[in-house]
Amino acid sequence: MTQPLRVIFAGTPDFAADNLAALLASQHDVIAVYTQPDRPAGRGRKLTPSPVKVLAQKHGIEVFQPSSLKGEGEQQALAALDADIMVVVAYGLLLPQAVLDIPRLGCINVHASLLPRWRGAAPIQRAIEAGDTQSGVTIMQMDAGLDTGDMLMIRTTPITKTTTGGELHDTLAKLGAEALIETLDALTAGGLAPTPQPEAGATYAAKLSKAEAELDFHQDASALAARVHAFNPWPVTWCALGDDRLRIHLAHVLDDGEATVPGTLVSHQGGLIVACGKEGRERLAITHAQLPGGKALPVSELLRSRADRFPIGSTFGHPQADGKANTEAPS
Structure with missing residues (x-):
């Protein structure tokens, strides 16, 4: 020794x-x-x-x-x-x-x-x-x-x-x-x-901040999925869901679909399937998420208990004409 x-x-x-x-x-x-x-x-x-x-x-x-x-x-x-x-x-x-x-x-x-x-x-x-x-x-x-x-x-x-x-x-x-x-x-x-x-x-x-955890669905699906995983368990990515905030813990990229407004919920098949990218052709599958006051859950469980919060055609995030998300997280 x-x-x-x-x-x-x-x-x-x-x-x-x-x-x-x-x-x-x-x-x-x-x-x-x-x-x-x-x-x-x-x-x-x-x-x-x-x-x-x-x-x-x-x-x-x-x-x-x-x-x-x-x-x-x-x-x-x-x-x-x-x-x-x-x-x-x-x-x-x-x-x-x-x-x-x-x-x-x-x-x-x-x-x-x-x-x-x-x-x-x-x-x-x-x-x-x-x-x-x-x-x-x-x-x-x-x-x-x-x-x-x-x-x-x-x-x-x-x-x-x-x-x-x-x-x-x-x-x-x-x-x-x-x-x-x-x-x-x-x-x-x-x-x-x-x-x-x-x-x-x-x-x-650079040091992480809560402000940069908001997802902008005008970005590519691969960039969004990478940020979701990078910011798990802190500061946890999120997007606006009406007047609330949906925290997103896990997600992955799916094959492209038809052009749709970025941030539109297009399907429940395999998660919350959201259109993203500049033309809205890319798809991000959100598989684990968290509603305000609740726990992080598989989306399949959220849909069983709170499907009313996730109607097809609803919009995630804040639509921005310039494709930029808000810079401040809600309190």
């Missing part, structure tokens, strides 16, 4: 907690955890600790929650931990160069994309939305840029036409955790050579 590393772990959401769990089960020694400050959550807006903090406290690990690492005092506190390496996974704070330089082996990041594609905040969802057929994780030696550091290890996984954002998240969390331990073990043994990222093919994965 190689000599264990003294590790500082920095992360916040469930994806990071999965990586921390793998690290805690490894030979390496987690000496401290950094995570975002507790945030209001739920209907009561109660201050809630991050999944990483909950896991760290369960294992008796000291937790630090600074709002920034730019101050000299915070940097001195981190340096006093005398870590060999800092592992960063979806932490949510930028690390200044002074922090990157503190651990003996620097700072490494587990990033949920095949860099340089999808640098930034939402690589999992943007890969599905763009129709990528492959994703993965990159273990990266961090530098001062945004996900621009040298690559230490890459692991890949396919994206299918039915892969959702939640499913890919869970796959990559497991894949990333495995690759992280392999990377730390290899660094301990001194047998891992960094590879510079190519600039060709670099893309930016």
Whole structure:
């Protein structure tokens, strides 16, 4: 067995907690955890600790929650931990160069994309939305840029036409955790050579917003289906249904039909079949949806109980002369 590393772990959401769990089960020694400050959550807006903090406290690990690492005092506190390496996974704070330089082996990041594609905040969802057929994780030696550091290890996984954002998240969390331990073990043994990222093919994965989850049925069916899957389980795509909002959880593309006004419900055969595309010839089959105040259900169940809400010929969404959907989601 190689000599264990003294590790500082920095992360916040469930994806990071999965990586921390793998690290805690490894030979390496987690000496401290950094995570975002507790945030209001739920209907009561109660201050809630991050999944990483909950896991760290369960294992008796000291937790630090600074709002920034730019101050000299915070940097001195981190340096006093005398870590060999800092592992960063979806932490949510930028690390200044002074922090990157503190651990003996620097700072490494587990990033949920095949860099340089999808640098930034939402690589999992943007890969599905763009129709990528492959994703993965990159273990990266961090530098001062945004996900621009040298690559230490890459692991890949396919994206299918039915892969959702939640499913890919869970796959990559497991894949990333495995690759992280392999990377730390290899660094301990001194047998891992960094590879510079190519600039060709670099893309930016912008943070998700609720506003962009509204479906515009003037778009191609394939683009709509990809967005439905990418935004499942959050923020969940939706469209107007009269004065209400129909949340759409799963959908797929069907063969083209006759030209119809985009957004028109043309059939109940196999789901809610909606005309889409510029000429309304394409068809999107919505198979899992959610009415206000209800649960997400297969459309077959919705039609049995609430067929009155889905008459053939009704219009989904807000018809727009310019083919653009509204930019603000209803409250």
